Amino acid sequence: MTSTTRETPTIAELVDAAVDRPLPLRITAYDGSKTGPDSAPRALHIANHRAVSYIATAPGDLGMARAYTTGDLVVEGVHPGDPYDALVDLEELHFRRPDPKLVLDLARVLGLRGLTPPPPPPQEALPRWRRVTEGLRHSFKRDSEAIHHHYDVSNRFYELVLGPSMAYTCAVFPQRDAHLDEAQENKYRLVFDKLGLTASDTLLDIGCGWGGMVRYAARQGVRATGVTLSQEQAEWAQAAIEREGLSDLASVRFDDYRNVTETGFDAISSIGITEHIGVRNYPAYFQWMLDHVKEGGKVLNHCITRPDNRPRSTGAFIDRYIFPDGELTGSGRIITTMQDTGFEVLHEENLREHYALTLTGWNANLVENWDACVAEVGEATAKVWGLYLAGSRRGFERNVVQLHQVLALRLDESRLPQVPLRPWWKS
Template identity: 50%
Template sequence: MAKHRMNVAEMVEAFIDPDAPLQVTAFDGSHCGNDDAQLHLEVRNSRAVYYIFENPNDLGLARAYLQGDIASPELTPGDPYEVFKQLQELQAQFHKPTAATLANITSSILSHGFHVPKPPEIELPSVAKRISEGILPHTKKGDAATVSYHYDLSNEFYNLFLGPSMTYTCACFDSEDDSLEKAEYNKLNLVLDKLNLKSGDYLLDIGCGWGSMEVTAAKRGIHVIGVTLSEEQVQWANDWIRKEGLEDLAEVRLEDYRDIPESGFDGICSLGMMEHVGHKHYPAYFKEMLEKLRPGGMLLNHQITRTNSHQGKRAGGFIDRYIFPDGELASPGEIEYVINNVGFEVINQENLRQHYALTLMNWNKNLQRNWKKAVDMVGEQKARLWGMYMAGSRFNFEMNTIQIHQFLCIKPDPETGTTTYPLRPWWPRH
């Protein structure tokens, strides 16, 4: 007897309890769930089914969402956070179908023909494909390509959600009611305070972004060099520096951190750049930083981390293809292990996980507020992509799936030993 050909609603019902607060309607006329369900999803075409069948993970769902193949009246493109929360709550009501049911789902899909739909046009090739094209992970060429992909999008687009500070890293909030701009400048000043820099000192900023640190430091009389691999960021940052009349104190260069000729800096900061370095390259990276500091100089390393060392280093398929190609994260313990081994002394470690969730909440609000402008600038797919990425990141920080740490480190001075910094933390609370 031939097996029953399952429709889309029946495939969904094979994975979720019948009383789950979810309603699904599909292009084939099938539906499941009640009208008063908490979440309503519409599967608009067969491409969505094939995307998820090929990649039953975040990559398949992302492809379908970016193409508009899956929709929901509860879903706000600039800030789909609430839908992510609802999907997470539904996980408790998901179950694994029997092998026979899975086989029937497979045969039902393939009975319509074997299709591998093209991914969205904004998706990057796989790691294997990039390597075959000579773009090797964490080489100078590879880093330049991946950084350019992420950051050379549109300065004006980033300005829509980052706001006037143009600071694309975790802010620091005194309270949840703080404005994003205030919290971002709290963070910039916290970094400078932790580094114990004074007027006339020299700072190196690795992965400087659009220049907010350069302007903030120069206004305090600190000489600062920022480096980035993004041409768009260099132009924006140097224009900003000129407008502020700070050219005698600050500059931003299109330069790989491995090619910086200067050394003897009083301080170095790296804010949100380590995600691009690659775990195997941490020793070489921190050794480079150690050599560029004077004895007694300090490094402030600020990076997203895994919650523990049991989690894998590489990002998932969605992040690798759409957000941070070749991005890798490690646990705070693994990072501190490397920092110590290259010769630094770690003075302080601080987890700002909750602050990043608040930062992302504000970025999503800004994107939603400027949604039409965003779509006009970069197109519907890329605007949806950034809304989804930021909302998903916020959710993961809230759930403690990922964290973000600041490591304050000092290069030991062989002549003065350990008496090179105050006995107690000297930076004010922000």
């Protein structure tokens, strides 16, 4: 009686066994095997054993992001500053439910050690359940740590990616071929006009970033205050205020908005901060706004949303690499909470196509300044950003996420109408 020893499968054979449909791109591996169409313009190269371990022990975007960040998974045919086309290809990649044979084959290739998740790259934040040492979710300390993880990468890096505007929120394009800097200036103009601000009014900008809205308002004669939990942002913004000769009207503080003691602002803008607040904290957040804006004053909330109103945390890649503790829900939930708080909602609009265009511009800046970006933050971090920006662009294009601006008013005791009959701003 004879017995046969089953041969260890190649990496390409494992891929073919795991994939349910024809491969949309070519895949090559360190063992010399390959699969997928030779004519495909793009390819994934599985460079080593660790890449397989990353993908097998963290299926989905997290495992692939780990392997890509470390250089164990190489994307051929795209620039690392803009892997958009490869991400579109990967949308057609569908996996079968693993069967016992595939699991056994994978174990034979990896061995027992390979079935243990390799250490993640240093760019990755701790999982949510291990962040308890930083405090409860959305506590002052934990929010500060989350903001530090993303926004204190390097001011120079942000200058290279965002461009002269240093605006890290959705721009508003007057036409599709407008330059990114023009569109960012147009965004600030739109927010300013919606809030109905005039010279000598007071504005509080919550989560002000590098002070773009604050400086725009000050240039129009408004007394503007910004707060940010990023010390690097605050230092850059305050230096820009002094450089532009706006110190008599504008200031940016390194602080939590909850520590602002002034009240009676003519207007409050919240541009790209609600994503970090937490849906359960919306009532307290909008109540804080109501308490700090004057009667007859307006607030504008500008944030990324879901196309539905179910609160959900961000995906594993975004949570570990980009926005720890980020949470999104739909514009309906935001509007409902603002109304329940006591605001009269005057207007809302969805700008998701504008965000796709904005992200395209940031990817283009990253590609153009790639060598300088790598020199500033390292190749792995620069690759994470290319992946994040391109993936987010695709999300906005496909209505996975949206961007809504909501304009609201704090009524005075009379409850009578206090605004013109029709919108008073140019779209």
